[in-house]
Amino acid sequence: MVGIDVWNASVDFPIFDAKSRSLKKLALGKVGGKIGSEGRVPIIEALHDINISLRHGDRVGLVGHNGAGKSTLLRLLAGIYEPTRGSSRIVGKVAPVFDLGVGMDPEISGFENIMIRGLFLGMSRKEMEKRVDDIAEFTELGDYLSMPLRTYSTGMRVRLALGVVTSIDPEILLLDEGIGAVDAAFLEKARDRLNDLVKRSGILVFASHSDDFLVELCTTAIWMDEGQVKMHGSLRDVVTSYKGRDPYEHLSEATLERIGQPRVLSGNGGE
């Protein structure tokens, strides 16, 4: 059963400056006695007392200011950070899409990058070989795929990364914002594929500042503030209290149509 459970989890980052990361300091600190035991490594509490339980079918949007802990929370859910206090249990194949550039090698060709990325996301070589054509078609990169990645523009890299991620079948999909650098026509196409992918994956957690995307992909939302869950509820409620206005009010006609919601009369929400 696919699921994520997090109990009372905290994530503390030790901040080692050059001094405290050295053995000498540690040794001298011991000799000195008092300073060693008290002058401990300062920490940043990135996440504090998080309790989350997600099950198959959950579509969660993450909202919050910069530095509120959205990305850290995603990494906690991906299993990259294990909680320093509390505990977490993650069952299912995780596909994190945080930074689209990481894990891409600029010197090797697009095809080879597709392979490496797929392998990192837990696919086997055979499975990836089957998907390569599909990815090539989606990205519309054509002959560029056999050129080294350093010749690509930012948008082309995003296409490639999105192509790989959307072609695999993850059980838990974690998306961080940063899907900005693609052109409108491709975005339309990516949207369909993302929707499709979201339907296929068991759990989605999506951090974004874009109301459009959130409304379209998510049903519930978590509002992160200063490393804590400030609010957890339906997407509309959470976004309304986070932004101080109803997200549905500002959506374009086309988006509303896609999600099958009637237009909200102005002035209805948001005080």
Next chain:
Amino acid sequence: MRDAWHHRELWAHLGWQDIKQRYRRSVIGPLWITISMGTTALALGLLYSQLFGQELDTFLPYVTAGFIIWNFILGVVSEGTDVFIANEGLIKHLPAPVTVHVLRMVWRQVLFFGHNLVVYFIVLAVFYPALTQPYSMVGDELNSHPGISWTMVLAIPAFALIVVNAVWVALLFGIISTRFRDIPPVIHSFINLIFFMTPIVWHVGVLNKVTGGSGEGNWKVLIAELNPLYHFVEIVRAPLLGHTQDWHHWVVVGGFTIVGWALALIAMRNYRARVSYWV
């Protein structure tokens, strides 16, 4: 660890990729690794055989074999300390087990070793007549060696054992140096010293000879015996050159394998989860 095995396609592929990377945009590609090893071994062999007044026919192969093995150990130790630091981006963005990065690095070093082995076979072919007869490294009858024979295959399990050791070295040193950033420079500076202390460009027999061949219990011999790397080098090198081999080298290496893995597993159990915080 088991997870990492499931990811074997990943690290195997990445290791290959690292090698292929070197070939890209260079005309003679893979040969560079081999050529640089060949030149170094040739130069060192020529120089030190003259310095120590040794037979070139047997000393050059000796230096070549020793240096190739040393290069593998050097690669593992120096890259092992940096293994997590260098892969910071991947560790922070993808939830693959950290062992993947270690295995990728060790696999890459094994492939390098394979390239360098070509030099050994060339040297072997050139000096074949000298190496197949009984010969002595230090010019007295006491230390004579039987020459190359079927015992050469012993080098294969010996190298496998070194590779097994390479994994724990990279795991343990990698974790420690991710936490304490002054470990890598310390290791980088000491490793050069260790190179000269290890019998690679000189032979242990020389230590005996200097002291009049009194043999056992000689404190000067301890310089070599107390150096763990000597035993690692020796278990692979002796069969490759048809030297007589002392079983105590295998015992020492075996002991290091067990103790090292125990330490690495303890470190893994306690600090594996911390690596992503420390990088």
